[in-house]
Amino acid sequence: MMNYLAVGLGGMAGSVIRYMISLGTMNIGTAAFPYGTFIANILGCFFLGLLTGLNEKKEIIPKPIMLGLGTGLIGSLTTFSTFSVETVRLYEHSSIYMAGLYVLLSAGVGLLLAGSGFYLGQKRSEKVVSNG
Template sequence: MQAIAIAAGGAFGALMRYWVSTATYTWLGRGFPWGTLMVNVLGSFAMGVLYVLLLDRLTSGPELRAFLLIGFLGAFTTFSTFSIETFNLIEDAQLGRALLNAGGSVIVCIAAAWLGVVLGRQI
């Protein structure tokens, strides 16, 4: 049953990643990988909140945790996309943008996860 929950969450997460990143690129343009950064920050924040809620606060079943944490957020966040976009920036001799993307993604996503945990603990 957990495998089905993961697959369903993954399908939904992949669609949400597409919709959020497309909307972000429409809003901010494609000169920087804003869409990938956006989904990774939102996904990190959601992971922080849901981690606390599902593991500490609520009595959720393993299927719900699998659906949300492994399936949905696993497909929603985009580390492989982040990696290739950063590589492409390096290859295009845009080292400053590549460093900004790599450093910003790591720092901002960890901060978003921390904020999510803080919020989750207050709920």
């Protein structure tokens, strides 16, 4: 029951944060590029990588908290379905160039940040495990 509550609370927080990011990025650059979704997704990539890296060798973060942060908050913050629809819209209303740029930036930066977060998490985890 605790795991469900953690995921639900995290999901509620993640969806509100995602909405705030969308509102905060409405007037950035060109309206053709979906900055809100891009920022939410790459932040999620970094933080999920970091959390996963922290718990890679030893459970530093308890399971209910991991579920609340990873599945709940980050899962709710990020969105593949919105990314996909926005890519189709960019292709239809803007250009294949803008749609391609969005896909490449999202995948490239997302993977880079997920890997960086994972690496940082592992390094931090090693310090905690060796000191604790």
